[in-house]
Amino acid sequence: MPIERTLTIIKPDAFEARHVGDIIKILEANHFRIVAARLVRLSRREAEGFYKIHRAKPFFPSLTEFMSSGPALVMVLEGENAIARLREVMGATDPAKAAPETIRKLYASGIEHNAIHGSDAPQTAACEIGYFFPEVELI
Numbered sequence: 001m002p003i004e005r006t007l008t009i010i011k012p013d014a015f016e017a018r019h020v021g022d023i024i025k026i027l028e029a030n031h032f033r034i035v036a037a038r039l040v041r042l043s044r045r046e047a048e049g050f051y052k053i054h055r056a057k058p059f060f061p062s063l064t065e066f067m068s069s070g071p072a073l074v075m076v077l078e079g080e081n082a083i084a085r086l087r088e089v090m091g092a093t094d095p096a097k098a099a100p101e102t103i104r105k106l107y108a109s110g111i112e113h114n115a116i117h118g119s120d121a122p123q124t125a126a127c128e129i130g131y132f133f134p135e136v137e138l139i
């Protein structure tokens with residue numbers, strides 16, 4: 001299995017509900033290593049840039065408003081097969097469809113306010129990591 005890096009965001013809903021510690025505990029228990037971390041409050045423009053692939057979707061205005069509504073913790077995680085494995089540990093986008101014990105099953109309140117982001121492919125991961133972190137900050 002390749003060692004990969006992926007980007008995760010503990011979204012404003014989970015931050016507000018004080019689940020940051022719970023979520024990091026799950027990530028560490030699943031052998032992800034934190035190689036960079038930043039507490040951010042995204043501007044609307046930054047949220048729109050991050051989610052630009054979804055700009056034509058009907059939920060884009062509401063998603064970007066949500067993502068810029070409060071503090072969020074952005075991290076780069078490293079581990080074997082990290083990109084696909086994080087997606088498994090997160091669970092399905094819609095918590096109603098997420099497997100038991102996944103982060104979204106445990107902490108998401110709906111398809112939009114779903115607690116956590118994780119990159120979905122190697123190219124996306126590289127792009128998303130670069131959106132938040134200069135190479136020099138990856139430890």
Ligand code: GDP
Nearest residue numbers: 059062063092093111112113114116117118120
């Ligand atoms: P992810 O990769 O599982 O995060 O899902 P997507 O890339 O498809 O969507 C990005 C984010 O947009 C999701 O994590 C949700 O916060 C939000 N989202 C996705 N689908 C919907 C939807 O149908 N309605 C709403 N309101 N938000 C959505």
